[in-house]
Amino acid sequence: MSDISVPIADLRVGHYVKLPLSWKQHPFLFSSFRIKDESQLQIIQNIGLREIIVDPDKSTVEVIITPVVAEVAPAAPDLEQKPDPQKIEQQQLRRSIRSSEKAFTNSVSPLRESLSQLNLKPDEGLGTVAELVRNAGLHLSQQEGPVGFHLVRIVNQADSLLLHSLNVAFIAMLIAKEAGWSPLEIEDAGLAGLVHDIGEIKIPSQITRKRTELSKAEVNYLRMHVQYGYEQLTSLNAFSLKVRQAAYQHHERLDGSGYPQGLKGDQLDPLSRLIAVVDSFDEQLHPRNATRPGIPNQIIAGLFKRANKQLDSGFMQLLIKVMGVYPPGSLVLLSDGTLALVMSSEPSSPLKPCVLPFTKGRVQEGVDLINLKDDDRTITKVVDFEELTPPQREFFSLGKHYCYYFSTFTPPEAEAVAPE
Known part of the structure; x- marks a missing residue:
């Protein structure tokens, strides 16, 4: 059976639709798909179209078109409608989040394979790591507007070491960009982030994955990962000396309280200082013995207190700038009493991030994001996950690991006139 043009009011869950719009003009991943629930149906009905093409053969429910009564007045001329800035902003935000999720998750498998190949096929493994960083660096260099981070929550089965390494790499690259580093120095920041914990591969899994407190002997064994990583990278002649040093020195502290050498202040290279800041943030966000991430803004505040004593204050300030006072993953309460997740x-x-508000009886895809930058509401406090009700936990569907990838914010007016 051929396709049918169906009035928007006659669409039903189960119809296979073909939207006559480009991917920039709607929030869905594809332009042709089967409507799976009422929230998707409502979004389609609010796009602004009067009719939509339906494929009866791919639909799971019958296509029934309500007859038009004779008294209906003739349709008004199809005048060109002006774009709705609010709708355009929603589409842009959703599309940017989907793009970030795809970019992050597409990096997990290549990184896993590259690390596993370092001994057998070192050239291929190192080449894959370098390619991941080059792609991320190219993405950064092409952005003209402000760049922050989106929360990526679709990675569930990946090893925590891989997710940690990717987080550190991407955050370090954006901080390096904000610090005015050259493109090659930004790439070095990404490379150092990806391989700074590579020595953990040689640590027994019963230590790295232990959920209870480590013994003193186990702590000392775990600390050997910096030596193992440096030796492996040096034996492969991998990357620059600064990248290898960052793998060796990222647990050193400005006051000499770190390891393995107890170096102080100017003895530490800027790249090592940068990785130390970012590694500390993500390591505390995802403690080894915890089943849930920590509270991001509390971790930021705690690290800030250590600035100038143990961690570089300049890089700490840039971490706050790129992550925000309320980093993605924070659960917050707005001034009107709305519970929301910072996205x-x-x-x-x-102080004005983009948030996803909890809406009872709805799913995330059917709820508009709120860009607090353009909203009168403010954040009044941070909410602990344990304070959520079961429906709120189900709505936000938070995993055990917060991942981050670059975000961009294009003004709705600019998006509306952008050429296809």
């Missing part, structure tokens, strides 16, 4: 950081407004 994206907004570097030009660190």
Whole structure:
């Protein structure tokens, strides 16, 4: 049976639709798909179209078109409608989040394979690591507006070491960019982030994955990962000396309280200082013996207190700038009593991130994001996950690991006139 043009009011869950719009003009991953629930149906009905093409053969419910009565007045001329800035902003935000999720998850498998190949096929493994960083660096260099981070929550089965390494790499690259580093120095920041914990591969899994407190002997064994990583990278002649040093020195502290050498202040290279800051943030966000991430803004505040004593204060300030005062993953209460999840950081407004509000009886895809930068509401406090009700936990569907990838914020007016 051939396709049928169906009035928007006659669409039903189960119809296979073909949207006559480009991917930039709607929030769905594809333009042709079967409507799976009422929330998707409602979104389609609010796009602004009067009719949509339906494929009866791919639909799971019958296509029934309500007859038009004779008294209906003739349709008004099809005048060109002006774009709705709010709708355009929603589409842009959703599309940017989907793009970030895809970019992050597409990096997991290549990184896993590259690390496993370092001994057998070192050239291929190192080449894959370098390619991941080059792609991320190219993405950064092409962005003209403010760049922050989106929360990526679709990675469930990946090893925590891989997710930690990717987080450190991407956050370090954006901080390096904000610090005014050259493109090659930004790539070095990404490479150092990806391989800084490579020595953990040689540590027994019963130590690295232990959920209870480590013994003193186990702690000392775990600390050997910096030596193992440096030796492996040096034996392969991998990357620059600064990258290898960052793998060796990222647990050193400015006051000499770190390891393995107890180096102080200017004895530490800037790249090592940068990785130390980012590694500390993500390591505390995902403690080894915890089943849930920590509270991001509390971790930021705790690290800030250590600035100038143990961690570089300049890089700490840049971490706050790119992650925001309320980093993605923070659960917050707005001034009108709305509970929301911070989805994206907004570097030009660190107190005004983009949030997903809890809406009872709805699913995430059917709820509009709120860009607090353009909203009168403010964040009044941070909410602990344990305070959530079962429906709120189900709505936000938070995993055990917060992942981050670059975000961009394009003004709705610019998006509306952008050429296809």
